Amino acid sequence: MVVDIDSRWPRPAVSNLVDNALRHGHGSVRVEATVHEGVLSVCIRDEGPGFPPEFLPRVFDRFARAEAGRTSDGSGLGLAFVHAVATAHGGTARAGNAGHGAAVTLRLPC
Numbered sequence: 867m868v869v870d871i872d873s874r875w876p877r878p879a880v881s882n883l884v885d886n887a888l889r890h891g892h893g894s895v896r897v898e899a900t901v902h903e904g905v906l907s908v909c910i911r912d913e914g915p916g917f918p919p920e921f922l923p924r925v926f927d928r929f930a931r932a933e934a935g936r937t938s939d940g941s942g943l944g945l946a947f948v949h950a951v952a953t954a955h956g957g958t959a960r961a962g963n964a965g966h967g968a969a970v971t972l973r974l975p976c
Contacts, residue, residue: 876908879952882944883972884910885944890915892913892914892915895913897910904976905975905976906973906975909970913966913967914968917968926961928943929942930945952974955974960973
């Protein structure tokens with residue numbers, strides 16, 4: 867299936883999500899992409915500790931970092947960037963814990 871979107875911004879957003887999953891997760895990282903009713907949905911899941919529940923309400927805030935993440939490199943801008951890309955394209959970004967790990971989904975109209 868061909869998806870018609872401007873790849874200049876979604877591509878680095880997805881790359882950022884994969885990088886986060888590789889840095890903060892454990893085990894495998896799963897990337898699932900689907901198109902349904904004109905919406906591209908890309909979900910990145912890892913097998914790590916997931917997001918601390920108290921962090922989830924501000925996961926997309928600029929400079930927000932989960933306590934465990936404060937010891938590693940990063941500025942706390944990656945997920946804020948993903949959210950900005952989603953919003954700028956009329957889409958959404960959602961984050962949560964799924965089973966054993968974190969899951970972030972970027973949804974963009976196409």
